[in-house]
Amino acid sequence: MNTSQGTAGGAPAPPDERTVLGEVAQMIAGVLDDDTGTDTDASADIGADIGMDTTLGDDLEMESIDLVALSARLEEWYGPRVNLAEYLAGLELDEIIELTVGRIVAHVRSALAEGS
């Protein structure tokens, strides 16, 4: 199940892009699925349509509060090294609005590489 989380004592190679993309896409689908309050009906198979160029805002219609939920899921899955809140706090608002899935994948991979 958890293919990319570091194992205690070992120094595993950081996971490849495709693996992380698959995991992040699943988390995004979960966030959208959880958000019963929105008018959009996000189905579970949305994860399959998510690619590196998919934008969180324009393409997935994610609101900023959905990003908070995603951030919590990322930390839960990968551990505290992956800190989306801190990462996004360092970006300009325009960059956050235009955020792509690929940018999150790259952040996850670099954070995991730094920590290993």
Add this chain to the structure above:
Amino acid sequence: MARVMANGVDHHVQRLPAAGAGPHGADPPAVVLVHGAFIDSLASYYFTLGPEFAAAGCDAVMYDLRGHGRSARPERGYTVADFTADLAALLDALRLPGPVHLVGNSFGGTVALDFAVHHPERVAGLTVVESGPATREWAATMAAALRTATETLPEEEALNWFVEQYGTVSSTRRGDPRHDAHVRRLGRAAARLIRTTGIAREIHTGRALTDAQLAALRCPVLLINGQDGLVGAESDRLSALLPDCRVAVVPGHKHSVLVEAADQVSELALHFIAAAPRGTPSPDSAEGDPK
């Protein structure tokens, strides 16, 4: 994500604990961040002040107000007094008896001021961004704005009205299509809230704060405003009333100064919190005597 039941409402809470608290082992100060109404959520802090506060040694506590973000959306209970009661119950549930630092943006500042007046023993200091207290004048202004949104406009235009308000009055980024789309998404959440709850009928109908109540507020208060924001005149009046109050103005910014000038707001607030005389000392304050 953490769910906390407070005052009968299921609240969404996010905490960013202090990173690298002081070596002397003192508890880091708790800073509770209260967001604005309608188009806002804790996300405005989670990607701005929250991480900066945590990095500076504060325990940043963020929550979605009832009806907002991912907190429950009850049909009733949207007066300022309800939000104050929610906050008191939330602090109890989180075992934060206080005194805590409160940061409130826009309507969140209105809640923070009301909370401080009614629970003075629980507040070490107040940072109020682009906001003012729930006075009678505030209620009249709010009522007029909401009448425009909910009575004189059809529902779909009410949504656009929020976008227009945000775009023209608040933001310095109007005209950027991607930004406008972002604001439209926020406006949709606001329209949903107004459609499904009594917030627009209730929010301005609670108890009003008097000048005497405000003049009795002992804790230090920092008012942070955008130079071209919405509350300049009210801030002057409020700062004259409050016994311990400073005003900081961020040049070139409007009502959404928190999100659009996050670094400056964060620096002002952290400096103020470190210098506040009461509450648990910040790790920074152990190193010297911040002025």
